Amino acid sequence: MIPLLSKNSLVLLESFSFTRTLYAFDFDGTLAKIVTKPENAFMTKTTESLLEELSTLAPVAIVSGRSINDLKKRVHFNPQFLVGNHGLEGLGNNNASLTKAQAVCSQWVQKLKKMKFESGVEIEEKTYSLALHYRQARNKTNAKKQLLQSIAELTPEARVITGKSVYNLLPPGTLHKGAAMLHLIEKSSAKHAFYIGDDDTDEDIFSVEYSAGQLMTVRVGQKKTSHAKFYIDRQAEINRLLKILIGFHKKKANG
Amino acid sequence: MKKNMDQLFFSLFQIGVSINQLNKQSEKQLKLSMVQWSLLKTLVEIPGATAHSLAEAVGVHPSTLTQTLKRLERKKYIFVMSDPSDSRKKLISITRLGKETMDATSKSLLNFSEEFTVIQKELKQALQQIPAEA
Numbered sequence: 001m002i003p004l005l006s007k008n009s010l011v012l013l014e015s016f017s018f019t020r021t022l023y024a025f026d027f028d029g030t031l032a033k034i035v036t037k038p039e040n041a042f043m044t045k046t047t048e049s050l051l052e053e054l055s056t057l058a059p060v061a062i063v064s065g066r067s068i069n070d071l072k073k074r075v076h077f078n079p080q081f082l083v084g085n086h087g088l089e090g091l092g093n094n095n096a097s098l099t100k101a102q103a104v105c106s107q108w109v110q111k112l113k114k115m116k117f118e119s120g121v122e123i124e125e126k127t128y129s130l131a132l133h134y135r136q137a138r139n140k141t142n143a144k145k146q147l148l149q150s151i152a153e154l155t156p157e158a159r160v161i162t163g164k165s166v167y168n169l170l171p172p173g174t175l176h177k178g179a180a181m182l183h184l185i186e187k188s189s190a191k192h193a194f195y196i197g198d199d200d201t202d203e204d205i206f207s208v209e210y211s212a213g214q215l216m217t218v219r220v221g222q223k224k225t226s227h228a229k230f231y232i233d234r235q236a237e238i239n240r241l242l243k244i245l246i247g248f249h250k251k252k253a254n255g
Numbered sequence: 256m257k258k259n260m261d262q263l264f265f266s267l268f269q270i271g272v273s274i275n276q277l278n279k280q281s282e283k284q285l286k287l288s289m290v291q292w293s294l295l296k297t298l299v300e301i302p303g304a305t306a307h308s309l310a311e312a313v314g315v316h317p318s319t320l321t322q323t324l325k326r327l328e329r330k331k332y333i334f335v336m337s338d339p340s341d342s343r344k345k346l347i348s349i350t351r352l353g354k355e356t357m358d359a360t361s362k363s364l365l366n367f368s369e370e371f372t373v374i375q376k377e378l379k380q381a382l383q384q385i386p387a388e389a
Binding site for chain 2: 009011012014019
């Protein structure tokens with residue numbers, strides 16, 4: 001991994017602006033900083049304004065584990081694409097598969113609510129997936145152990161995506177973020193794409209094989225084992241990145 | 256038949272000479288030869304291409320591009336960096352200067368309408384040499 005905001009990497013990033021490129025962003029930890037309570041996560045006004053400006057210059061997508069209804073409360077403009085529940089929502093998914101996913105999640109919730117967990121563990125119901133948060137648990141080690149044991153008892157077997165102090169449970173057979181990203185690129189009519197995310201739930205995208213064009217992958221925070229090629233140091237650099245992208249596209253428009 | 260083939264061969268040689276002259280003129284007057292322009296045009300469509308994928312896109316062997324890529328890099332029309340996930344590979348990008356020069360060249364191509372007409376005539380003559388049964 002190398003820094004995205006270095007002189008050399010920015011030449012490559014700029015070259016993506018010369019042709020139609022989709023700019024896709026994870027939400028929590030990327031556009032909005034990680035907070036103790038998920039309901040308190042919002043973009044700053046500056047970030048939102050910059051993202052909105054970018055969306056007038058190039059196609060923009062927000063790809064999140066949150067449900068679309070939840071995302072809409074936190075995004076006060078209309079980017080070209082809002083993808084929720086790790087790809088389950090926002091890509092024209094058929095109703096039958098969503099209904100099935102909802103039924104499986106209801107089943108899981110009923111079972112999980114009967115189990116005992118460390119104080120501070122929170123079950124977030126996102127209609128088509130679940131998020132089991134343990135950020136606020138006093139004893140995180142114990143909370144993790146309990147959650148993993150309970151997840152192992154769920155039927156049907158859940159697809160687990162580990163995030164920052166959270167286990168995301170998706171019904172079996174559902175799209176992962178990587179497949180969702182490929183679908184999104186096709187829908188946007190872009191040939192190339194840029195994606196930035198901050199945790200293991202984004203590794204599906206970082207490691208996806210995209211042969212029809214170029215995919216520039218960026219992680220928030222350097223991590224040696226990540227499949228992302230580039231990184232920015234911290235979430236606070238997102239505004240600087242957005243300004244740079246806007247600058248590239250404005251130069252192109254004026255040139 | 257043999258005479259036609261000889262004439263065809265010679266016509267193709269003449270076309271090659273005209274194209275070569277146009278290439279040199281283009282570089283002298285517009286700062287980009289046709290070959291360089293074609294590579295830059297391809298790079299716009301494949302940002303961060305490897306030499307292999309670039310060569311494949313233009314239909315030549317990667318080694319054929321080496322000298323041209325070096326010239327473009329010296330002129331700062333392209334930038335070459337190591338692939339972050341495999342330092343043995345190089346990623347090639349067109350720079351903003353390269354893009355602006357390429358766009359300016361595209362607009363100036365009309366300056367060579369006379370030369371294009373000559374090549375077009377030579378090509379027509381060459382095509383007329385191709386035997387009917389071919």
